[in-house]
Amino acid sequence: MKSINAIRMGGADVLPLVEGGKGVSVSTGVSSGHWAAAGGAGTVSIVNADSYDEHGQPVPQIYHGRTRRERQEELVDYAIRGGVAQVHAAHEIAGGQGRVHANILWEMGGAERIITGVLEQAKGMVHGLTCGAGMPYRLSDIAARFGIHYYPIVSSARAFSALWKRAYSKTADLLGGVVYEDPWRAGGHNGLSNGENPLEPEDPMPRVLALRRLMRTFGLGDTPIIMAGGVWWLEEWEDWIDNPDLGPIVFQFGTRPLLTKESPIPEAWKRRLMTLKEGDVYLNRFSPTGFYSSAVNNHFMQELRARSERQVAFSAEPVGEHTAGFGVGARGRQVFMTEADLAHARQWVAQGFSEALRTPDSTLVFETPEAARQILADQVACMGCLSECRFSNWSQRGPDYTNGHKADPRSFCIQKSLQAVAHAHADEAEAVMDNNLMFGGTNAWRFGADPFYSNGFVPTVKELVARILTGR
Numbered sequence: 001m002k003s004i005n006a007i008r009m010g011g012a013d014v015l016p017l018v019e020g021g022k023g024v025s026v027s028t029g030v031s032s033g034h035w036a037a038a039g040g041a042g043t044v045s046i047v048n049a050d051s052y053d054e055h056g057q058p059v060p061q062i063y064h065g066r067t068r069r070e071r072q073e074e075l076v077d078y079a080i081r082g083g084v085a086q087v088h089a090a091h092e093i094a095g096g097q098g099r100v101h102a103n104i105l106w107e108m109g110g111a112e113r114i115i116t117g118v119l120e121q122a123k124g125m126v127h128g129l130t131c132g133a134g135m136p137y138r139l140s141d142i143a144a145r146f147g148i149h150y151y152p153i154v155s156s157a158r159a160f161s162a163l164w165k166r167a168y169s170k171t172a173d174l175l176g177g178v179v180y181e182d183p184w185r186a187g188g189h190n191g192l193s194n195g196e197n198p199l200e201p202e203d204p205m206p207r208v209l210a211l212r213r214l215m216r217t218f219g220l221g222d223t224p225i226i227m228a229g230g231v232w233w234l235e236e237w238e239d240w241i242d243n244p245d246l247g248p249i250v251f252q253f254g255t256r257p258l259l260t261k262e263s264p265i266p267e268a269w270k271r272r273l274m275t276l277k278e279g280d281v282y283l284n285r286f287s288p289t290g291f292y293s294s295a296v297n298n299h300f301m302q303e304l305r306a307r308s309e310r311q312v313a314f315s316a317e318p319v320g321e322h323t324a325g326f327g328v329g330a331r332g333r334q335v336f337m338t339e340a341d342l343a344h345a346r347q348w349v350a351q352g353f354s355e356a357l358r359t360p361d362s363t364l365v366f367e368t369p370e371a372a373r374q375i376l377a378d379q380v381a382c383m384g385c386l387s388e389c390r391f392s393n394w395s396q397r398g399p400d401y402t403n404g405h406k407a408d409p410r411s412f413c414i415q416k417s418l419q420a421v422a423h424a425h426a427d428e429a430e431a432v433m434d435n436n437l438m439f440g441g442t443n444a445w446r447f448g449a450d451p452f453y454s455n456g457f458v459p460t461v462k463e464l465v466a467r468i469l470t471g472r
Contacts, residue, residue: 001235001471010149010176015039020254021103023047024418029086033093034461041099046083072384076110080117091125106134109384140171149176155183155191157211177224186229187441228252255441268429276445288391296438310366312341357409378413385415
């Protein structure tokens with residue numbers, strides 16, 4: 001394998017290895033601090049990070065506000081306090097080595113306020129801001145205010161071009177790097193466009209070459225590109241290293257840091273990673289953000305898929321082939337569907353899926369009464385964790401604070417699910433792992449195939465970085 005040399009990034013010489021940010025209590029100050037201490041760039045996620053009580057225990061994020069707006073204010077406060085706590089931990093552990101970055105989802109509820117609040121209370125401790133899941137035009141303005149570098153996450157040259165022309169060209173000196181996040185291979189939320197087929201992954205090399213060619217036209221030939229998604233063994237990327245056509249390249253690891261001694265995820269999650277097979281992580285579009293996301297195909301995902309399959313179109317009045325009447329709700333209000341769909345509906349009702357839930361697309365999905373009650377309860381309890389949520393129809397923009405559509409029961413409360421996975425107690429962890437969202441990159445199956453993890457070996461972050469640098 002080619003030797004891996006330090007690279008100039010964010011005003012410092014660091015190893016070209018970045019820890020990918022994973023939100024809701026996964027990329028913590030401990031994990032990112034140790035990554036930075038190993039000489040790379042660690043990434044603290046400030047997406048609803050944990051804060052701690054006087055005993056060092058995570059503070060449960062419980063919401064008391066009567067309205068969604070009030071609960072979002074609580075969420076912002078939790079996020080700022082948690083972000084500050086994690087940044088302080090990372091700063092102390094890193095001990096001046098490497099870089100400490102902070103990552104946030106641009107479509108998180110109150111994102112700009114949270115970034116600003118954390119940076120104000122942790123001055124000098126964050127070296128860079130990483131942000132994706134949307135078009136974070138104002139990221140450069142925030143970075144400039146605090147004099148730190150910024151790292152936008154894009155999935156195409158076209159996306160970066162739009163960001164550059166609208167905003168980033170004004171703050172070019174603080175652009176620390178551009179993260180190319182492969183929309184087919186990266187974990188979490190992905191930036192697939194409507195014109196890209198989720199079932200047909202494209203080779204990242206031509207896409208990154210296109211990004212570099214564009215960056216050179218902007219005078220950014222020496223600005224690093226951070227390759228994120230699908231990176232496991234660096235020997236598989238040797239044609240990227242010291243490639244003059246690509247220019248400076250850094251590699252981001254999001255999935256592999258899940259399985260380290262410093263990783264805070266429950267032991268049941270770590271054990272599950274070791275059992276995954278190729279194809280067990282797949283792209284889906286159930287996220288309430290509306291983005292594609294990459295997650296483990298567990299019982300939770302299977303239930304969401306089955307719910308969408310129990311779906312028929314309806315009309316409020318008989319029209320065309322929609323002439324078969326069907327009673328919806330406690331009052332049995334009549335809607336109309338085709339005869340074939342009526343037969344399906346009756347079959348699902350007979351199987352116990354007797355609650356017909358309306359979607360924004362003039363369809364009905366069929367669920368059990370228990371599941372239907374839980375869906376409604378979760379929608380009512382919305383705490384505004386996103387700027388817009390298709391599951392609950394929340395929007396943080398006034399005056400009505402809704403996205404203008406009916407709440408969509410085919411999605412789920414992502415905040416509730418990710419909090420449950422990250423904080424599962426040992427006695428219930430196996431069930432929690434199977435019945436909640438587990439993000440992961442498509443290479444997660446390689447934990448069980450990589451000899452490095454033989455006999456259940458779990459490395460420290462330092463050991464993982466050393467293995468990445470030396471090969472298999």
